[in-house]
Amino acid sequence: MKLFSCPSCDQVVFFENVVCERCNHALGYEPASNAMLALEPTGTAFTSVGRGGDGRQWRYCTNYDHGVCNWVVPGDGAEPFCVACRHNLVVPNLADAANVALWQKMEIAKRRLFYTLLQLNLPLVTRAEDAEGLGFEFLSNDPTSGQHVMTGHDDGLIVIALAEADDAEREKRRTAMGEPYRTLLGHFRHEIGHWYWDRLVRDGGHLDACRAVFGDDTLDYNAALQAHYANGPRPGWQGEYVSTYAGAHPWEDFAETWAHYFHITDTLDTGRAWGFVVNPRVDREDVLTAMINFNVFAPTTTIANISDAWLALAAALNALNRSMGAADPYPFVLSETVLRKLGFIHDLVHGRVN
Structure with a gap:
């Protein structure tokens, strides 16, 4: 995630800001230019005003009214929702203030997902445009009917349980399921990986190439999941998979690897924006030394550039968290097999899979 500045006064501002604390201009994120705009009301x-301001008219996404979105749309356009929110199909019951607070967390994570999708120029299609287009439903458990919402994907429809936005509940589930990492953003990145498998692998003509890396996806999916939950992780999974769940089925291996590719690239993008240099004094062989001075989203960037920088940055982030008594932000080890899978995802998103 890049760092932004207010076009009116050059104050550093962040992705979720809606007002500049220095000059008090309203702020809105414009995805096509990947820029924060300083805005003055006109009717x-x-x-848009200030540096780069061209006097164009803008409106906030309709969801700005609920305090969950700060993206803008052209003032003369007919679309009321931004490029991220137009994929929403079901949102929480807004009559409940607690739901609104949870939805705000959902949308923060979802907009960060879309930031990366847009930087990688990945295709985006709504359900209105295609029967298998991308759509989100944010659902709550229904105690009257006994319905228990499960986060998942089905032909482009991604359901995220609203309870996942409750930090205490999500931590409870993370512990119960023995997961080292469980975040809202992680859910979004994983589930959308399934949709892009459909778009880029199945529809893109890359089934054979993907199966050569991730395995035979024609294996019975439900039976594979039942075996995973009944028997636990595959023995020696660390050498082949990025997580225990990735070993359940090739589809889950792809989605988990896709999510990690997004974790890595977006964090490296943030490191570049902040000018991170990792150069430990005791690292005599430069194993944990890296200067993040490249555009991680550029097609010319190699998976070796990415993995080398990530090894150093992830080690530094984990060490810093331990100094604060916090959990490792990236509690994973990337084997050579997993790096090869990440390389496949890297080539896939840049259109280089043969």
């Missing part, structure tokens, strides 16, 4: 719309 029912806003005018």
